[in-house]
Amino acid sequence: MTNLPNIGKPATNALRQLDITTLEQIAIHDEKNAFKKYMALDQKQSVF
Numbered sequence: 001m002t003n004l005p006n007i008g009k010p011a012t013n014a015l016r017q018l019d020i021t022t023l024e025q026i027a028i029h030d031e032k033n034a035f036k037k038y039m040a041l042d043q044k045q046s047v048f
Helices: 009-017 023-027 031-045
Strands: none
Touching: 009 031
């Protein structure tokens, strides 16, 4: 497995929240679906 390259903390943290830690895992997700999953996760964590 290939670790994520240095893509910046915000991007790395977002991917880790989706349990994506390798380049191989990124390859199975398309950008639109990964963004939707991240936004759904982010909304669950928000406190109003």
